[in-house]
Amino acid sequence: MSNLYSFAIGVGSKNSKGEWLEVFYPAPLLNPEQTLGDIVTLSLGIESGEIEPSTEQLAALQSALNHNGYSELAQTIEQLAASSRPVVAVLMTDDLPPVSVPQGYLKLHLLSHRLVKPHGTDLTGVFGALKNIAWTSAGAIDIEELPDRQLAARMAGQPLTVNCVDKFPKMVDYVVPNGVRIADTSRVRLGAYVGEGTTVMHEGFINFNAGTEGPNMIEGRVSAGVFCGAGTDVGGGASIMGTLSGGGNMVISMGEKCLLGANAGLGIPLGDRCTLESGLYITAGTIVTMLDDQKQATGKMKARELAGKSDLLFRRNSVTGTVECLTNKSAVELNAELHASN
Ligand SMILES: CC(C)(COP(=O)(O)OP(=O)(O)OC[C@H]1O[C@@H](n2cnc3c(N)ncnc32)[C@H](O)[C@@H]1OP(=O)(O)O)[C@@H](O)C(=O)NCCC(=O)NCCS
Structure with missing residues (x-):
């Protein structure tokens, strides 16, 4: 009966007007089994959309899940049912753009739980769906309500620290995927896809709908x-152009075993085993001189024509200032000891 694209039930925060600010989903599901979809839709009484389930609905859901062998999810429901905080369930029949905070958070969870890869779920309009929030030591606070809350905290002699003001929270407050190291957790937003074996150093940053x-x-x-x-190294201070602002519409990606040198910049997609010299910024329109194995120029082209190609080494000739492209003879090997995350 119910082929769901995604289902999740979670606990979150609301502002004083009863509007959702954020939602934590402990175990979001992508393409759940049809039996599970049927249980969810029957117990909650909706085919799609979101619902704040009653105690009775949660009890019915828990019991049906237990009855059909979904005991882990049933246990999660039991925990959520005991919560004094608002609980929400989201059922999506299709991969549609998120139109509410619970739906937006579900999409971001799918990415950070590694259920979908960047561009693997429709995030159109997610900025509009989410609210700007003060992420504080007392939890999420609607930015409009912050001054009152700050005054109230001061009057009560309680500390209220604002850690950041953003639509997106840090990923690790919602999920810590296995096998990762993140030196400064504030630099990875919820919605990042951080693959197993990834190390993010202090200067590293991973935005939502992006990752490794x-x-x-x-x-x-x-x-x-x-x-x-896999195996790609983004060096210290290197920058990869995004597509959210500035007019660029080429989606940038890097294949396996690429190296962006320290302070380099990348504005075209790369294939496998490519290297960008430290400090060199390549944009789509950069004129590149192609060199053969004898380092002789064979022609010129715009960097965008090299998009997605493998085994390239880009450097700025330190004598002439010309941007050159050679065959990359030595692809990067990550240092196994340095990159281990256990
Ligand atoms: C581009 C880069 C990979 C080249 O390194 P390499 O392949 O080891 O090259 P070498 O430095 O051995 O140089 C090879 C030859 O090219 C020449 N060469 C290198 N860079 C050049 C440049 N920008 N302009 C002109 N000649 C250059 C060298 O002088 C050398 O010439 P030779 O064969 O006559 O002796 C390296 O300079 C680099 O930028 N690495 C990035 C490292 C990094 O930032 N890691 C991340 C840390 S956080």
């Missing part, structure tokens, strides 16, 4: 929409 296949070393910026293949 794993294993990877990230010491630079992985902008929204960007995906890094």
